[in-house]
Amino acid sequence: MQFLIIHSVSSLNLTNEYLSHICLINQGKYNSGSEYEYNLNYLIDDIRTSHHEVGFTKVSFGNTTANFAQVIVQCRGDSYGSKCNTCFDTAISGFQKRCPNNKGGRIWYDQCFIYVSTVDVELPGKTIYENIFSMHNPQKVRGDAKLFAKKAIDFLSELTLKVQKPTKINHRLVYYAAGEKKVGKNTLYAMVQCLELTVDCTSCLTWSITKLFKKNDIKQGGRVLGTNCDVRYELYPFLRS
Structure with a gap:
C-alpha cells in the first residue's frame, strides 16, 4: 500500500518571503532627526558592513534610556555571509515600512529574523x-x-x-x-x-x-x-x- 499519494518537488525552493511582524507599541516612537534615530541607523550601518559568518549578531548603542537601541539578527542556518546580509537589508526595510518610527519590534522573513528594542534584551532567559x-x-x-x-x-x-x-x-x-x-x-x-x-x-x-x-x-x-x-x-x- 502506498503510504502517501503526494508528488514531491525535486527542485530547491529557496525564497525570502515576509512572514510576520510585531510592532512593540509600548516602547514608543522616535522623531526624525532624534538621537535615537541616529543610534539605530548607526547600528544598521554597522551590521551591514560586518560579516555574518555564522548568521548571528547582537549590537547596541546609546547611554540613556531615551536613546538606547539594540538590534539582534538571526539568519537561518544555511544563510550565512552575503546571504545573511541580503536578508537583513530586506528585513530592516520591511520593519521600517511596517513599524514606521517604532523604537521596538520584531520581523520574520524566510531566511532571517530581526529584533529591535530599546532595552538590553536578555534572551538567555525563559523562552518568549x-x-x-x-x-x-x-x-x-x-x-x-x-x-x-x-x-x-x-x-x-x-x-x-x-x-x-x-x-x-x-x-x-x-x-x-x-x-x-x-x-x-x-x-x-x-x-x-x-x-x-x-x-x-x-x-x-x-x-x-x-x-x-x-x-x-x-x-x-x-x-x-x-x-x-x-x-x-x-x-x-x-x-x-
Whole structure:
C-alpha cells in the first residue's frame, strides 16, 4: 500500500518571503532627526558592513534610556555571509515600512529574523512563548496522516537532539540542525534552530514541535517561528546544502 499519494518537488525552493511582524507599541516612537534615530541607523550601518559568518549578531548603542537601541539578527542556518546580509537589508526595510518610527519590534522573513528594542534584551532567559506563531502548507497529507505525523515528530525530535550538541564555527555555537528522511515514497525535509543566546533551546523546540502537530488536520508542510526557536518540515527541499 502506498503510504502517501503526494508528488514531491525535486527542485530547491529557496525564497525570502515576509512572514510576520510585531510592532512593540509600548516602547514608543522616535522623531526624525532624534538621537535615537541616529543610534539605530548607526547600528544598521554597522551590521551591514560586518560579516555574518555564522548568521548571528547582537549590537547596541546609546547611554540613556531615551536613546538606547539594540538590534539582534538571526539568519537561518544555511544563510550565512552575503546571504545573511541580503536578508537583513530586506528585513530592516520591511520593519521600517511596517513599524514606521517604532523604537521596538520584531520581523520574520524566510531566511532571517530581526529584533529591535530599546532595552538590553536578555534572551538567555525563559523562552518568549507568547510571540510564537505557526504556518502550514494548505495541502493535506493523504493516506495515513497519523503515521506521517508520528514519523515527522520523530525526525524533528532527532534533529533536536543534535542541537543539544551545537556546532562551533568561528568561536560561536550554532544551534541548528537539518536533514532529510524517506517517508514512504516521499522525502521529508526538516530543520530546527535556536537563537544563539537561548539557554532552554530543547524546551523551546519540543514545545514548538508539539504545537506544529497539535491538530489532527495534518498538512504536507508546516513551521513554527518565534523569538527563540524555529522548526519546519516540508515534502520539498527548502534549504541550501
